[in-house]
Amino acid sequence: MPPQFRPSPLALAVLGLLEAGPLHPYGMQRLIKQWGKDQVINVGQRTSLYRTIARLEQAGLIAAVGTDRDERYPERTTYEVTDTGRVTTRLWLAEMVATPRNEFPEFPAALSFLMLLSPDEVRLLLAERRQSLTQRLAELDVDLATEIEGYQLPRVTLVETEYLRAVTDAELRWTTEILAALDDGSLTWSREELEALAAIDQS
Structure with a gap:
């Protein structure tokens, strides 16, 4: 067998x-x-x-x-x-x-330990990520061109690129929202605050 x-x-x-x-x-x-x-x-x-x-x-x-x-x-x-x-x-x-699967990508895993960095460090890193996502979105828009050398491609040949664009666009919007929250102080943390929280969890 x-x-x-x-x-x-x-x-x-x-x-x-x-x-x-x-x-x-x-x-x-x-x-x-x-x-x-x-x-x-x-x-x-x-x-x-x-x-x-x-x-x-x-x-x-x-x-x-x-x-x-x-x-x-x-x-x-x-x-x-x-x-x-x-x-x-x-x-x-x-x-x-x-069937949706939890594929365990690395970005959410990194986000789950974001508190190990300072808010200022995270702001710089996410600003860099936003720039990369913006560039990636522009590249996907080019890839979604439905015509190659005068030949019209059927949409089904590009659906995975459509999906990637939608996911990239959603991540870009989320990243921009998190950066705004870091800028206005509505998202912040300190090592002391986290250590105090850990002490409560262990008591």
Whole structure:
């Protein structure tokens, strides 16, 4: 019996790309970046891609169909999705779309220990973050252009970018609100205040 495979964005991407036809790992990585899917799928490390492909093959979700030998490039194995892989892709998609997950991103984790910094330090750091978010929002607006070389793209090809823009916009507005609260003093804290609170909790 093949091993159980835990869904991941990268594994879903591999299966999804192979729906269009056989590919080798380099081709998968190139397409993910070319189509802008690297905004939501981490393909920065080639080893992670190869590891995911190996596990998908071991689980019977994809299969090797041939090896290219070209003196200009290293040997490349081409893969295709299996029937089981096609079924699994749709099951994963259904669950990922329908079910919210707590993915434990690092920013909320850092916010949970914000009191270890001073309000002035936090103000400077969040001002830097706001600048980055503003730039990111402008980049996403460019990415949302629905026309490439005169060809009108269907909206469905850009929905993940729409989502990223909405999330980035919401975070930018929240960050601006927190900065305003730090500026007017309605959000502040001191080490002494926190130490006193900790003493109450331990009593």
